[in-house]
Amino acid sequence: MIPFLYAIVSLMDVLSDVLAVMRTGRPRSARVAWRAPWAQEFAPAPGSAGFHVLARGSCVLLRAGAEPLRLAAGDIVFRAHGDGHTLADSPGTRPILPACGPDDMAGLPAFAAAGPAGDADATVTLCGAYELAPELVHPMIHDLPDLIHIPAGRHPRLAATVEHLAAELIDPGPGSTALIPALLDTMLVHLLRTCLTGDHPTGWAAALSDPVTGAALRAMHREPGRDWTVAALAAEGGLSRAPFARRFTEQLGRPPLTYLTWWRMAVAAGLLRSTDLTLGAVADRVGYGSEFAFATAFKRRFGVPPGRYRTGFR
Missing domain, CATH: 2.60.120.280 (Regulatory protein AraC)
Known part of the structure; x- marks a missing residue:
């Protein structure tokens, strides 16, 4: 793997x-x-x-x-x-x-x-x-x-x-x-x-093959810690802000920044499980300027603070 x-x-x-x-x-x-x-x-x-x-x-x-x-x-x-x-x-x-x-x-x-x-x-x-x-x-x-x-x-x-x-x-x-x-x-x-392939893709299959949505998804995954805005993600796919947001939400059932937050928390959880990076370093990797803001978002997603989450895998 x-x-x-x-x-x-x-x-x-x-x-x-x-x-x-x-x-x-x-x-x-x-x-x-x-x-x-x-x-x-x-x-x-x-x-x-x-x-x-x-x-x-x-x-x-x-x-x-x-x-x-x-x-x-x-x-x-x-x-x-x-x-x-x-x-x-x-x-x-x-x-x-x-x-x-x-x-x-x-x-x-x-x-x-x-x-x-x-x-x-x-x-x-x-x-x-x-x-x-x-x-x-x-x-x-x-x-x-x-x-x-x-x-x-x-x-x-x-x-x-x-x-x-x-x-x-x-x-x-x-x-x-x-x-x-x-x-x-x-x-x-x-x-x-x-x-995820087929003649009539829908949902994630459609999003990954779509030149606009796919470009935005790859950008989020490539740089989860970047200070992304909807306009910046739209620019990755060469579309203006409003039609991009509609297109992304229609295909994936969630707005682009909602998915970005989900992915950031998933990346953070993976880092906590598999590395010894400090909480501050993990927060920085996923786009949070302070440990407090990161810990608040993490607890909202997983129900426990990041330190306790990490302890469960040690």
């Missing part, structure tokens, strides 16, 4: 910044082979995101209040919010394995493989899970659907990453402990790219 400070200082890529701020812990992955009848329940895991890839065979994904989703070989499902669900060979099979929740995930190794890998009749799944800091989950992620189905063959780069990840899980070699988390991070980027 790209170090937090490098992402904030050196990158002008909004998605990279978002991932750097909200990711925590290490990603985990497993490749499992199943023989029918089988069913695996996955309990809700707030503060996480995850994926399933059907590497071989077919299965159904079951969720409360939704029709069964049938998956074929090569299909990928992305769960942006850690919602509960079940994978099974058929809708009528009852889960026979213990539910997998966030506490269970914490005890698993970073990667694993299980089941009869050489059995040609087995269904094979590849899954991955990511821990997210709940208070730092970006609006871009909040706006995604609960479950996104990516049919096989739609995204070659994503498929190539899946193939490489599966090979390392089946036959780990020297360096796999470092390579597999890197592949999982790559997988997450490709999954979010897939979610």
